[in-house]
Amino acid sequence: MDSGDQFEQLKQKFAPALQFLESRGIPLQALNIQDDRLLVRAVAPSEQVRDEIVEQFRRLDPSLDQVHPDIRIDSADSVGSTGQSSVQR
Numbered sequence: 001m002d003s004g005d006q007f008e009q010l011k012q013k014f015a016p017a018l019q020f021l022e023s024r025g026i027p028l029q030a031l032n033i034q035d036d037r038l039l040v041r042a043v044a045p046s047e048q049v050r051d052e053i054v055e056q057f058r059r060l061d062p063s064l065d066q067v068h069p070d071i072r073i074d075s076a077d078s079v080g081s082t083g084q085s086s087v088q089r
Helices: 003-015 014-024 047-060
Strands: 028-034 037-042 067-073
Touching: 003 028, 003 037, 003 067, 014 028, 014 037, 014 047, 037 047, 047 067
Parallel strands: 037 067
Antiparallel strands: 028 037
């Protein structure tokens, strides 16, 4: 199977989880094949939302063998007025 076919098959398989992202207003940053898995990259507004998103993918693939949900948390709330995050040393 070529990568285009694999991509379309995985997109169809994970369509409910992708629709969940869309319904929450979370745009995809990346959606492609990486290491024979569907890479889904997005930024969630909170850890709770990230966990909900990952759970949607786990319902379709409990071991996450066919998908890599790379969902990061938007840290805009933790960034100071300078636009830079603070790092303590």
